[in-house]
Amino acid sequence: MSVTWYECKVKYRKTHDTGEQKLTTETYLLDAISFTEAEARINEEMAAYTSEEFLITNIKVANLAEVHPFENSDRWFKSKVSLIALDENSGKEKKSNMYMLVQANDVKEAYENSTKAMENTMGDYTIPAIAESPIIDVFPYFSGEEESVEERHTAKTSETSEEEVLDESELV
Structure with missing residues (x-):
């Protein structure tokens, strides 16, 4: 989700x-x-x-794929990230763009924070553009206890996995 x-x-x-x-x-x-x-x-x-x-x-x-807040930062920047994949049929590089919002104090720090956010990416990527966003504040969804969007997604995914395991064990 x-x-x-x-x-x-x-x-x-x-x-x-x-x-x-x-x-x-x-x-x-x-x-x-x-x-x-x-x-x-x-x-x-x-x-x-x-x-x-x-x-x-x-x-x-x-048009945002991800939002990454960073402590001690007061402005939001929109980073354009180009994911690079090799097309097996033609042998050419294919780029697909995604946008993410990162919190930083200036453009240099926004680039560094974008790189930190992309640390666990397996494929190649470039960051061709970073611009300051007009966004003043971000209000992520919190239900009862404070949990991040990623934690909500991870919890939802693990619940689904546990249900699948239970269903498979019932078949045996």
Whole structure:
């Protein structure tokens, strides 16, 4: 089961350090099962974040394969990763692109964090582009106890594997 990330744009009146209030539109990222859940979750998150009225101006599916937060980082960067595979029929290299969001303080650190995120990749890859993202914050899904998206996916996969083992043992 893959995670679907939604970009939500929210417009609200923000009070700046100078005390001046200004109408601001910010982009947030969250994972959800549907647009309806994404809207409900961004309403919940923003209600906790601001006491001002806000308007959700846009919700769209984000073209992201993975999201990697890193401690002591304050900005989000979108990394384009080209996975390289050899086409056995033609003998040519074939590239397929994926995008991931990494947290970092600058582009150099974003490249290093993208490389760290790709450490366990068996195949060859390149990182042809990194750009700062307009995303202000990421709200991953947590159910009850705090677990990451990867832990949720791993738990779901292991439950399925245990069920398959039980089914096979019943056949014997």
